[in-house]
Amino acid sequence: MKKIAILGSTGSIGTQTVDILPSIEAEVVALTTNTRIDLLEKQARALQPKMVCAFDETAAKTLKIALADTDIKVLAGMEGLISCAAESGADIVVTAVVGMVGLLPTMAAINAGKDIALANKETLVCAGELVMRAAQEKHVKILPVDSEHSAIFQCAQAAQGNRLEKIILTASGGPFFGKTAEQMRHVSREQALAHPNWSMGAKITIDSATMMNKGLEFIEAMWLYDMAPEDIEIVVHRESIVHSLVEFEDGAVLAQLGLPDMRLPIQYALTYPARVACKVPRLSLAEVGKMTFFAPDYDAFPALSLAKRAAQEKGNMGAVLNGANEAAVGLFLNDKIAFGEIADRVAHALETVPYRKQITLDDVLESDRLAREIARS
Ligand code: NAD
Numbered sequence: 001m002k003k004i005a006i007l008g009s010t011g012s013i014g015t016q017t018v019d020i021l022p023s024i025e026a027e028v029v030a031l032t033t034n035t036r037i038d039l040l041e042k043q044a045r046a047l048q049p050k051m052v053c054a055f056d057e058t059a060a061k062t063l064k065i066a067l068a069d070t071d072i073k074v075l076a077g078m079e080g081l082i083s084c085a086a087e088s089g090a091d092i093v094v095t096a097v098v099g100m101v102g103l104l105p106t107m108a109a110i111n112a113g114k115d116i117a118l119a120n121k122e123t124l125v126c127a128g129e130l131v132m133r134a135a136q137e138k139h140v141k142i143l144p145v146d147s148e149h150s151a152i153f154q155c156a157q158a159a160q161g162n163r164l165e166k167i168i169l170t171a172s173g174g175p176f177f178g179k180t181a182e183q184m185r186h187v188s189r190e191q192a193l194a195h196p197n198w199s200m201g202a203k204i205t206i207d208s209a210t211m212m213n214k215g216l217e218f219i220e221a222m223w224l225y226d227m228a229p230e231d232i233e234i235v236v237h238r239e240s241i242v243h244s245l246v247e248f249e250d251g252a253v254l255a256q257l258g259l260p261d262m263r264l265p266i267q268y269a270l271t272y273p274a275r276v277a278c279k280v281p282r283l284s285l286a287e288v289g290k291m292t293f294f295a296p297d298y299d300a301f302p303a304l305s306l307a308k309r310a311a312q313e314k315g316n317m318g319a320v321l322n323g324a325n326e327a328a329v330g331l332f333l334n335d336k337i338a339f340g341e342i343a344d345r346v347a348h349a350l351e352t353v354p355y356r357k358q359i360t361l362d363d364v365l366e367s368d369r370l371a372r373e374i375a376r377s
């Protein structure tokens with residue numbers, strides 16, 4: 001029985017992780033939420049973990065009362081999140097929290113020798129260099145949950161020690177495909193939240209609408225697969241059937257296909273290298289009929305160029321890009337700024353926060369703080 005901790009078990013990825021548990025041999029040792037304590041209580045009663053955490057202190061107090069009749073330890077805050085990651089006796093930690101709040105718990109889990117099923121891409125965007133180095137030192141596996149990175153991981157198993165020449169990341173293009181920046185500038189929150197192919201948390205759905213999500217995934221791929229930014233290509237693929245591709249030196253291109261459903265990449269990260277039956281609907285190419293591919297429109301989606309620039313510069317620029325983006329998306333979701341301003345504020349933060357080439361974890365946290373402050377001002 002594999003022991004699993006699920007950070008962010010009440011979110012989109014978290015609940016889908018819980019959903020596939022019956023297909024795999026696993027024991028859940030920890031669950032966490034921010035404020036969704038009703039759902040967390042239900043999950044805890046069903047799965048009987050050793051410990052749970054509500055990041056929000058007030059929510060944690062209510063949760064403690066709700067679970068008073070059980071032996072489950074109830075923790076709070078960052079300290080609680082770190083305990084669930086590193087001290088719950090997990091073999092593997094699913095990082096399904098949203099945002100760079102996942103960085104410290106992920107680092108703690110790696111330092112405690114836990115494998116990581118990584119959904120929380122913001123962690124790699126902010127501190128990919130530090131995370132990958134720590135994982136290497138501790139002989140810890142970082143298993144991708146993001147569908148594109150899982151696709152690359154699956155295709156790369158055909159490499160047999162040969163070099164990947166190129167990674168081709170597919171992007172759905174989001175709800176505003178084909179629009180100009182001008183046409184998108186004042187779209188509403190509801191329009192931006194209406195993703196054509198995937199049902200996900202609010203933050204990543206807005207990132208998909210600005211295409212910052214693909215920018216973050218570009219940086220995520222660079223760190224996960226140790227690729228130069230020049231060797232990662234983005235292609236818009238409206239149907240989200242081809243989840244990504246790799247190209248080898250001889251020109252052979254391999255892809256992984258399937259209907260858009262996160263349960264398969266989540267499950268594969270947890271059962272790797274085994275493949276077990278999964279309850280996702282099966283792909284019928286005849287039903288799909290045709291698939292379309294386009295070059296991305298960098299003028300309409302400036303977030304893509306900003307992310308590529310951060311990828312080139314490395315150092316603290318990933319943390320700046322991500323921190324400013326998290327703050328700006330938060331402002332947009334609270335109706336404080338226009339959709340088009342999200343990328344403007346990220347660009348301004350990249351211009352303003354001083355560049356640092358060599359970084360420590362403290363530099364990442366400080367760059368994140370500064371970037372948020374600038375994006376909010
Ligand atoms: P979500 O908003 O649905 O869920 C986020 C989870 O994190 C919830 O359990 C929430 O309670 C918790 N959380 C939120 N803020 C927190 C905080 N400050 N401290 C601690 N916990 C907090 O998000 P999601 O769509 O499940 O995405 C989670 C991560 O997975 C993101 O990094 C996202 O980019 C990535 N991802 C998601 C999908 C998807 O299909 N949803 C696909 C690929 C990657």
Ligand code: MG
Pocket residue numbers: 146147148217
């Ligand atoms: Mg993805």
